[in-house]
Amino acid sequence: MRIFLNHACLVFKIQINTHDGKRRNYFMYSSFLGFPVLLCTPYYEKPDGILVYYKAEVDPAYIGGEKALNRFLKDNLKFPADAEDEGLEGTVYVDFVVSKTGEVSDATATNYTYEKTDNQFIVEALRVVNLMPDWVPGSQNGEEVNVKFSLPITFISR
Template identity: 30%
Template structure:
């Protein structure tokens, strides 16, 4: 990536945790709300630090100025493992007039791979629970990628 490009990635919104939706665990309904929500080791600030430190911007994204917000839907499983459920790129765009179709495809694929790698290599969270039983909890959060 050119030295003039500086990748900046951050989460636009991690909260509200109180609005989390728990996924099915045994007989727990999909609409249940966790009594105890999952927590990243060290809390929210450590989660932000992890994202900032671990996301490696692909050179193709810098060259094509592929930036905007990716909606990341992840599940914190009963054992605290993080699973990427889906990525929505509806708010991402290419801002380089020199980016051809091949570069755009490469940038999109590499950003997708990097987000999935970063979340799947994340340390286990403390899982959410209902009545003391661990449950799966789904989060959706925007992840902002920009070049300054």
């Protein structure tokens, strides 16, 4: 176990050997102010038993890089007509999983800013993310893994 001091918080890094012989890292955060301890893992397990990392050593990447991703979004996103007529704008944060084979799946819209986002934008953002071609998968310890990815998509009226 390692202990780190981070401002008003203790961070414990614990390595545990699992039943399959692999070593997993867990992080515990404990505040000096009496807040509860939080136990975090670098991944979660889907109901079907598949592990998905929140953050991998090597993140997934869109084939062709950020410029190619922006081109894909520009070519495929359609500004909803009703939203344009009403002069609406907004940002949709889409979370999705890039599988160990590069496939994009499990797209969901989240609201990190707690601002109301028009449903038309959410529907369009999810439609386009579900159209995406395969990505270069992320990797952990030299092995390709499933990684959760978050992409903000902003709709600006022109």
